Ligand SMILES: Cc1ncc(C[n+]2csc(CCOP(=O)(O)OP(=O)(O)O)c2C)c(N)n1
């Protein structure tokens with residue numbers, strides 16, 4: 001069932017961002033996902049976050065694998081290049097694109113099947129390489145596009161629409177990423193834009209691989225009683241222990257922050273991420289602590305959401321490679337070809 | 352007195368048999384154990400002969416193993432330039448007990464057998480019709496080289512010394528090469544020199560040097576180099592301006608990416624001073640060692656989508672893994688250069704042995720209707736120029752291009768013309784619209800083909816939002832939009848058919864050598880060339896004259912069709928079981944299958960002249 005077509009003429013003048021663009025400029029084609037699909041809410045949050053960040057559309061590159069989730073890059077920023085690739089292989093494609101042109105802002109959209117089954121091998125290596133990108137897993141615990149099979153994030157005991165319960169242990173992308181040395185790890189819920197939007201903004205500003213695991217219910221195949229990825233279940237079990245507010249480099253603070261327990265993280269571009277930590281002493285820079293905390297919560301069947309870990313200083317893929325600051329695609333041929341003289345000299349070694 | 356004693360005493364004096372070959376015309380087989388350092392001794396001989404200006408080839412037949420298994424090195428010297436693999440040998444240096452029996456059997460009657468006579472002649476090495484040269488290599492090396500590991504290595508240099516005396520190699524050239532090689536390590540330099548001299552002197556004192564098989568300086572290598580095809584392929588990528596390489600290690604392709612990295616470190620780095628005063632070496636390239644070949648090609652496609660020249664190098668198993676993304680690149684029309692250094696399959700097959708058995712799988716790689724541009728280099732010189740050409744073709748036609756080299760070309764040293772580069776070369780980036788060009792258009796439509804070029808204009812991400820489009824492997828129409836409409840889909844894939852047809856006249860044209868009046872043709876490909884050309888010469892001397900065509904690219908051009916039409920029938924010589932090149936000719940050109948017969952070799956060793964001569968003779972006698 002397609003979503004309702006948006007009215008073409010806005011009723012009132014829309015607010016503009018620093019680039020003079022409206023929210024409309026960050027929208028894409030009409031969604032063809034099921035009405036009520038969590039993925040559409042994530043698209044809306046991305047649209048809003050990019051608008052608020054005033055990202056130049058041509059600087060955005062949006063890539064995905066295959067799945068309902070991977071269809072969504074068509075639904076935001078139509079002025080950006082998009083690439084709906086093959087199932088599970090988006091991470092290497094972004095890695096290559098990023099190697100070639102480091103000046104773009106890369107966002108990869110994936111599903112739980114895409115990232116944690118067929119593409120698990122690529123996901124883990126993109127984390128390890130610290131590829132500079134926003135990586136969104138639209139996590140619904142099922143394969144939406146192939147009609148409801150369990151995915152690798154289905155919890156033990158969660159039942160399928162037709163009744164059978166999953167018995168194989170799930171992969172938790174947050175714990176997996178933390179164990180691999182990920183430098184930005186967040187979890188959120190598609191139904192909570194208030195939390196998701198600032199997380200997306202912070203992820204964009206993060207230098208390196210920024211994982212956002214977004215629980216995103218599949219209305220069609222995984223929203224029934226007995227599922228642990230339904231709207232109802234997530235609302236019941238989510239603990240928003242970690243709230244954050246994104247403060248743009250120039251902008252004013254738009255939220256009232258409690259005076260106590262605020263951790264401020266300076267982002268790569270000079271912006272600040274401030275977040276309140278509950279429980280006391282939660283340190284988002286303590287990898288071991290974060291892993292322990294998320295694990296314990298999982299055992300209690302709680303879903304902690306928020307920015308769970310950040311390491312602002314880790315070198316990204318380009319620092320690790322010592323890539324030149326100029327995007328490789330902009331290097332003139334003359335700077336790449338050593339010329340006939342060098343070849344003639346090199347040939348001497350084979351005489 | 353045993354037979355072996357008998358042989359030994361006789362042999363250290365005079366040769367009883369005259370070898371069948373002679374000056375600048377002979378073949379040697381070195382039988383070694385892998386991991387014992389024999390490669391440097393064998394290379395030393397190869398390079399010395401090359402420096403004496405004589406055509407020579409060295410084929411390394413090695414196991415998929417790091418230490419302990421049999422390995423052979425075959426050296427062929429031929430003044431006329433025929434350096435295909437020999438199948439019988441004039442001299443065998445038997446250093447491996449495991450393979451004595453087959454090594455001695457590979458010796459021509461009247462040939463020479465060199466073995467380590469520190470121990471009695473093993474009975475497996477006895478053969479009445481050959482000359483046995485015992486050199487007590489181990490004994491000779493005991494005193495100067497007390498360390499056992501060192502001794503194993505230097506025993507090889509000692510046999511190289513003996514062989515160089517027997518073949519009349521220019522001693523100063525051999526010795527200079529050791530000086531060059533070890534110029535940074537005086538200890539190694541002097542021990543190698545000592546070992547060389549020990550072997551050399553022993554042979555001089557105990558045998559009638561030189562043997563009838565020997566070298567005489569020729570001076571035909573002035574403009575030649577001795578080089579392997581993986582080094583030259585990597586150079587081709589550097590010279591073409593490739594900036595991104597994605598790869599996963601696999602024999603026999605590994606050294607392409609490794610060489611590319613080394614070359615880039617040499618030619619594409621520069622220093623910058625950081626604010627804190629320290630110096631950082633920056634790179635105008637990115638070499639990404641991927642988690643597998645799927646990722647390797649994914650990286651290449653991502654980089655090419657973003658506008659970089661990018662490539663991957665692999666072998667058969669990697670191609671199998673890349674199949675899905677090859678189809679993606681074909682259908683989304685993204686350039687990709689894939690170098691396939693073919694080895695023996697299927698599966699892991701014989702990973703250190705050669706074949707040309709990926710022709711079909713590459714020509715039509717991936718699911719669905721696909722077809723790809725292929726380039727078939729025959730030697731390291733063509734690996735250089737074709738690798739560079741692959742980028743022009745890939746970007747011009749916006750499609751994957753595969754260069755099919757093989758283990759023989761890629762990993763063995765060949766004597767070829769010096770590589771040259773034309774500084775006036777301009778890279779062909781194909782139809783990529785910049786902002787000014789976009790500004791002149793009412794709107795940008797990725798797959799529309801207003802001027803019937805079959806290649807449509809693309810834009811690069813990160814540049815201009817007017818050029819933004821959505822790349823999708825799913826059904827798309829000529830505007831780039833999603834479609835499941837039969838007409839809109841067919842419209843796009845029919846254009847792709849025409850695009851690939853057009854590419855036929857852009858790939859390197861075939862090499863044709865015709866003689867007046869001959870109505871039989873031989874068609875071949877890649878590393879078969881040396882053996883086939885020599886075979887044709889031998890057949891010609893026997894009164895059978897055949898025309899020759901070596902294919903260098905796919906899809907096949909009309910000149911290929913013409914050659915076939917001009918002959919009563921043709922024999923296709925290739926290195927695989929299923930006659931894949933013949934099938935491709937039939938499929939792509941619609942040739943009558945009855946007009947094409949096959950000579951096939953697929954055992955994993957480089958093609959030998961003898962097998963081609965015998966194969967063709969078998970076919971034409973009936
Ligand atoms: C190689 C390959 N195998 C199988 C498929 C079929 N397929 C399409 S989407 C999908 C699963 C998608 O699940 P997920 O990534 O969780 O995305 P969702 O639809 O749930 O958002 C599968 C198995 C495919 N496209 N490619």
Ligand code: SF4
Pocket residue numbers: 032033034036037038039068069140144145217218219220221
């Ligand atoms: S099937 Fe599920 S995941 Fe796919 S669009 Fe419908 S609700 Fe969303």
Ligand SMILES: [Mg+2]
Pocket residue numbers: 067111112113138139140141142143144151
């Ligand atoms: Mg899913």
